[in-house]
Amino acid sequence: METPISCPAKDRRGSELFLSYAAGLMSTPERATFESHMVDCTECRRVAEEQKRVWSVLDALPVPAISSNFDERLYARIAAEERRPWWQSVLHPGFSFRFSTAAPVAAACAALAVMLVMRTPHPAPAPVQPAPATATVQQKLDPNQIEQNLDDLDMLRQLTAPASEASNGQS
Amino acid sequence: MTAAAACIERDADLMLRVREGDDVSFALLLEKHRRPLIHFLYRMVQNQAVSEELAQEVFLRVYKARLSYEPTAKFTTWLFRIASHLAINWLRDRRNERSQDSLDQTNPDGMQVQVADTSLTREEELIRQARLAEVRRAIETLPPKQRAAVMMHKYQEMGYAQIAKALNCSESAVKSLLFRAYETLRARLAHMV
Ligand SMILES: [Zn+2]
Numbered sequence: 340m341e342t343p344i345s346c347p348a349k350d351r352r353g354s355e356l357f358l359s360y361a362a363g364l365m366s367t368p369e370r371a372t373f374e375s376h377m378v379d380c381t382e383c384r385r386v387a388e389e390q391k392r393v394w395s396v397l398d399a400l401p402v403p404a405i406s407s408n409f410d411e412r413l414y415a416r417i418a419a420e421e422r423r424p425w426w427q428s429v430l431h432p433g434f435s436f437r438f439s440t441a442a443p444v445a446a447a448c449a450a451l452a453v454m455l456v457m458r459t460p461h462p463a464p465a466p467v468q469p470a471p472a473t474a475t476v477q478q479k480l481d482p483n484q485i486e487q488n489l490d491d492l493d494m495l496r497q498l499t500a501p502a503s504e505a506s507n508g509q510s
Numbered sequence: 511m512t513a514a515a516a517c518i519e520r521d522a523d524l525m526l527r528v529r530e531g532d533d534v535s536f537a538l539l540l541e542k543h544r545r546p547l548i549h550f551l552y553r554m555v556q557n558q559a560v561s562e563e564l565a566q567e568v569f570l571r572v573y574k575a576r577l578s579y580e581p582t583a584k585f586t587t588w589l590f591r592i593a594s595h596l597a598i599n600w601l602r603d604r605r606n607e608r609s610q611d612s613l614d615q616t617n618p619d620g621m622q623v624q625v626a627d628t629s630l631t632r633e634e635e636l637i638r639q640a641r642l643a644e645v646r647r648a649i650e651t652l653p654p655k656q657r658a659a660v661m662m663h664k665y666q667e668m669g670y671a672q673i674a675k676a677l678n679c680s681e682s683a684v685k686s687l688l689f690r691a692y693e694t695l696r697a698r699l700a701h702m703v
Contacts (some may be wrong), residue, residue, distance in 0.1 A: 351686075351689060352685075354685070354689040354692070357692075358663070358688065358692065386696070388700075389696040389700035390692065390696060392699065392700050392702065393695045393696050393699050393700060396641075396645055396699050396702050397645070397664055397665075397695075399645075400553070400642065400645055400646075401642070402552050402553070403552065405544065405545065405548050406558075409544065409548075409562055409565075409566075410544075412566060413540070413566050413570065416566060416570060417573055420570065420574070491574075491575045492579075494588060494591045494592060495575070495579070495580070495588045498582065498584070498587055498591065
């Protein structure tokens with residue numbers, strides 16, 4: 340049968356075909372066309388076979404189990420980084436940082452924080468202001484945190500803009 | 511609505527609830543994305559402790575950015591964008607640190623020794639461990655951005671467009687990264703059956 344495609348192994352742009360073929364993502368007609376080409380093309384047969392082997396080798400690569408205290412550590416870290424003055428949480432529980440799933444950990448951290456605050460010489464807390472309606476937006480962030488938040492949000496916003504063709508694949 | 515579209519909408523919806531102060535929604539997002547994210551990071555850095563540390567950083571950043579969150583892009587893409595960024599930086603820093611110290615690549619410090627497969631004989635298990643070490647060495651030869659592209663393509667089953675967004679480059683650049691990465695992997699791993 341006449342091969343209706345140019346040889347993908349001789350063209351960099353053809354490399355996509357080998358990936359789709361190994362991943363089983365080709366449509367039936369695409370696969371039939373590709374396989375009929377491979378009947379006569381030893382180079383494509385070799386690359387396709389090698390790609391399939393790489394695929395199955397990668398499939399067999401195990402990943403370790405996730406630590407059972409991963410969530411606890413994360414919640415403790417979030418609680419610590421929120422740096423919310425402890426009296427604000429006590430006086431305005433509606434706006435307090437709360438994680439029902441990590442309540443014991445959060446409670447332990449809060450207790451520890453309170454103990455540390457009480458044992459450490461500490462300037463008197465500023466008079467508590469009544470929480471405004473937009474209290475959830477009231478965050479105490481240091482400049483580094485603000486900068487990092489902006490970076491992360493920039494990443495989100497850039498996702499909506501088309502990726503620049505100027506960006507190259509240099510690694 | 512397709513299942514995928516519903517799923518995307520659900521993530522964005524959960525994140526909007528997190529923005530409003532609903533921490534249960536954050537727990538749901540964490541539950542859903544924890545495993546794929548940590549596994550992605552583990553495959554990137556090949557070190558369990560570091561992968562979990564970086565995953566914590568990703569979720570922490572998501573949480574801290576919640577107040578200004580707008581559902582302008584797929585949540586997963588944003589998640590992997592932050593994760594890739596952190597992992598690539600970690601690998602580059604480490605590469606610089608370890609430029610003179612690359613002898614023990616099969617078992618970097620902190621990496622968990624793989625749990626033995628108890629169905630195998632001792633000899634079979636040794637062969638298995640040697641093969642796994644060879645695969646890891648091959649992956650470690652990939653430059654960080656190529657590695658990230660392969661991991662998202664192979665294990666997260668992300669398309670070229672989504673990988674491009676996660677890596678902040680063009681789709682053609684992603685194809686080029688994947689082409690070069692798989693070329694390296696074929697050369698190093700294709701002899702393995
Ligand atoms: Zn051919």
